Amino acid sequence: MINLREILMDELNRLDILKNKSVEFLKKAPEGSLYITNNKKQCQYYWRKSKEDRHGVYIKKKNKKLIWDLAQKEYTLKLLTKVEENKKYIEKILNKYNFDEGVQVYEKLNPLKQTIVHPYVLPEEDYVEYWYEYQKNEKEKLSNKIAKRYMIEDELEIITENGEKVKSKSEKILADKFKSMGIPYAYEQPVLLNGYGYVLPDFKILNKKTRKEYYWEHFGMMDDREYAEKTIKKIENYEKNGIFPGKNLIMTFETKQHPLSMRIVSENIEEFLV
Numbered sequence: 001m002i003n004l005r006e007i008l009m010d011e012l013n014r015l016d017i018l019k020n021k022s023v024e025f026l027k028k029a030p031e032g033s034l035y036i037t038n039n040k041k042q043c044q045y046y047w048r049k050s051k052e053d054r055h056g057v058y059i060k061k062k063n064k065k066l067i068w069d070l071a072q073k074e075y076t077l078k079l080l081t082k083v084e085e086n087k088k089y090i091e092k093i094l095n096k097y098n099f100d101e102g103v104q105v106y107e108k109l110n111p112l113k114q115t116i117v118h119p120y121v122l123p124e125e126d127y128v129e130y131w132y133e134y135q136k137n138e139k140e141k142l143s144n145k146i147a148k149r150y151m152i153e154d155e156l157e158i159i160t161e162n163g164e165k166v167k168s169k170s171e172k173i174l175a176d177k178f179k180s181m182g183i184p185y186a187y188e189q190p191v192l193l194n195g196y197g198y199v200l201p202d203f204k205i206l207n208k209k210t211r212k213e214y215y216w217e218h219f220g221m222m223d224d225r226e227y228a229e230k231t232i233k234k235i236e237n238y239e240k241n242g243i244f245p246g247k248n249l250i251m252t253f254e255t256k257q258h259p260l261s262m263r264i265v266s267e268n269i270e271e272f273l274v
Helices: 004-028 064-096 101-107 124-145 169-180 225-240 262-272
Strands: 033-039 042-048 057-059 185-187 191-193 197-199 203-207 212-219 249-253
Touching: 004 064, 033 064, 042 064, 124 185, 124 203, 169 185, 169 203, 169 212, 169 262, 191 225, 212 225, 225 249, 249 262
Parallel strands: 212 249
Antiparallel strands: 033 042, 042 057, 185 203, 191 197, 203 212
């Protein structure tokens, strides 16, 4: 689901970066402006130090920095004007646009009428319940397409707080962390990667606020050469199927000497999931 507020906030941040960069340059830029004429197919450069200076002082071509600074100044001033305009438009939208209108309309209905209508936009709690049910049904439907080597052995006794069997202590740590923070997740939810087949990402996760889905893969044996090579191949196939690290794929890594970092886990959760 596209989150308009998130997109607008990202654009506002981008414009702020442009504004700051422009302001910093203008603080050091020379006074006046650049005037260019084309005399016998050769450019001649003049420095207008004020608006009253119609022609300006001739600039020798070897003074490239001054020529560049003056030209850059004109560009930067025009860009800054547009940036300021667009910032005002976005800020106005963020202040006035009701991003949760569908949920609010439903929640304000008479409770008796809520049981009758089918809302187009579900409240967060209802959406999470629907999401869990959908993941469960999809997993059951695709279970016969999953290679046996991916199946969890019955004798495994690593159990999460949600009562799921997982394949490693690190997966349990991650699952329990998601549960403690109220982050909806599905363990080893099948996904089809064209050119690779069905795979079972460690976790499929839902950001409740944005309703955007992510896959979280923990690669826990990176000091094993064969495992590391398979990991690279798997990541490449994720990317070929539009699942990119830093976009909708979160990855953590581990070796015998470097165990799972909870600091990195928390930073990823903060960045993508809450």
